[in-house]
Each structure stands twice: as C-alpha cells, then as structure tokens.
Amino acid sequence: MTERQTLPLAERNDADLPGHWLLARLGKRVLRPGGLELTTRMLSAARVAGADVVELGPGLGRTARDIVAQGPRSYVGVDDTAAAGEAVRQIVEPVAGKVVVASAADTGLPSGSADVVIGEAMLTMQGDKTKRAIVAEAFRVLRPGGRYAIHELGLQPDEIAQETKDDIRREMSRAIKVNARPLTAGEWVQMLTDAGFTDITIDFAPMALLNPRRVLADEGLFGALRIAGNLIVKSAARARVLGMRRTFQRYRRSLTAVSVVGVVPSS
Numbered sequence: 001m002t003e004r005q006t007l008p009l010a011e012r013n014d015a016d017l018p019g020h021w022l023l024a025r026l027g028k029r030v031l032r033p034g035g036l037e038l039t040t041r042m043l044s045a046a047r048v049a050g051a052d053v054v055e056l057g058p059g060l061g062r063t064a065r066d067i068v069a070q071g072p073r074s075y076v077g078v079d080d081t082a083a084a085g086e087a088v089r090q091i092v093e094p095v096a097g098k099v100v101v102a103s104a105a106d107t108g109l110p111s112g113s114a115d116v117v118i119g120e121a122m123l124t125m126q127g128d129k130t131k132r133a134i135v136a137e138a139f140r141v142l143r144p145g146g147r148y149a150i151h152e153l154g155l156q157p158d159e160i161a162q163e164t165k166d167d168i169r170r171e172m173s174r175a176i177k178v179n180a181r182p183l184t185a186g187e188w189v190q191m192l193t194d195a196g197f198t199d200i201t202i203d204f205a206p207m208a209l210l211n212p213r214r215v216l217a218d219e220g221l222f223g224a225l226r227i228a229g230n231l232i233v234k235s236a237a238r239a240r241v242l243g244m245r246r247t248f249q250r251y252r253r254s255l256t257a258v259s260v261v262g263v264v265p266s267s
Helices: 019-025 035-046 062-069 082-091 128-141 162-176 185-195 212-233 235-250
Strands: 052-056 074-079 098-101 114-120 142-155 198-205 255-263
Touching: 019 162, 019 235, 035 062, 035 114, 035 142, 035 198, 035 212, 035 255, 052 062, 052 128, 062 074, 062 082, 062 114, 074 082, 082 098, 114 128, 128 142, 128 185, 142 185, 162 235, 185 198, 185 255, 212 235
Parallel strands: 052 074, 052 114, 074 098, 114 142
Antiparallel strands: 142 255, 198 255
C-alpha cells in the first residue's frame, strides 16, 4: 500500500480524494445520485416516522437530518469512519440518536432491532460479495414487516450490454477514484429478493449529481455559490469535478438514480 493510500482523508490532496469526499470538501452536502427529491420519496416509502431507524453509512449526516425531522422513535447510524460519526451524533441528539463505528456488513446490532434500515449511495461502491453481505445484514437487523430502503446509482435499460456496463464502471472508477459498480434496476431488485425481501417497490430520478439545476435545488443559492467559489480558487478540484461531469454526461443515457424498498416478510 502506498503512502498516498494510507493518508487520512482530511490530509489527502484534491487530486487524490474519492469523488464524494472531494465534493464534500467543496461544500456539497447532498451526495446522492437522485438528489433530495428521490431521498424524500424514499423516506416516505420507508415510513420512518415513529420507527426505530438504522442508517448505514450516514457520512456527513445530510439524510440523518431529514430522518430526524420526520420524528423516528430512535436512530442508530453505522459508519466505519469515527470522524464522520461525530458529526452525525450532533445532528441526531434530538431523538437521543447514536452512532456506532462498525462495518455495514457487520454492524454488531441485535437481530430484529429495527423497523427501517436505510442506505444511500454506498452499495454502488462495493463489489458483489460485499453488496450481498450488507443487504443480508440489513435483513438480519430488521423485524418482521421492517423496511430496507436504498438509493443508488443505476444502469439502464435492464438489457444494457455487458460491454457498455464494463465501460461505464471503468470510466466512473477512473473519474471518481472509487471502484464504482452500479447495477440495473432489475439487478438491484434481484439482490434484495435473493436476501429474502418481498413487496419490493422501485422509484427513479435522473442522475444529475453535477447538473447546475440539481446543485441549486439540492444546496440552495448560498450553498451553490459556496461550491462555485471553491471551484474557482481550487484548480485541482475544478479539474476533477469537470472530469467527473464529463463522464456523467458521456453516459447520461445509461445512468439513472434508483430507490428500492423491500419488506421483511411478517411470517
């Protein structure tokens, strides 16, 4: 492992950071492929009000803030980064929430202890084996009737050629410096089905993470101006962001944002 790879994220330069952490450093708070709009619809479908909620990989806590606003009975975040966990703890104090430092594939939480498990923009970054381990862990943690809600990057159509899939994965991994492996909507649904989830529903939104209109809608005017100002003065970050946007634009007809909600059978 190289010295660059072992440096903490806070100490790595803009040219080396994973794409989502680079955007966070620039001031972007909504780091989901379908934006706030799809997250809002997903939380509604998952019915988090009054529920015991577990969020896998809460990151900077933007979705945690929306969960808390809907009045869950309890909140537990599971993150493998202690620094991110501290930021989320402050956000979830109103519902006596907590954050545990653990892997999403092995949370250490009791079986059948949650009504809702939420994960956004995290499965896409995992290989197939880890994806399945995380989904299985969500199933274990949920009670009968519990809901597992994900918001991920999708490929379309379901019949997309394997060659195109491979091209997209390779180009995206190069641009965002993370081994991104998005699936088609049918493959996301099948993954939840294989883990035992039923009554699966699916929702879509355009994948427009770096589209100026989406940035304005997600971040607000002052947030968008903050990001623009940082891009003006940070040349390495600007080059990275433009490279990511070119990749997203090149494959815009094949990329989508997908939300999937599955239910643990009651019997």
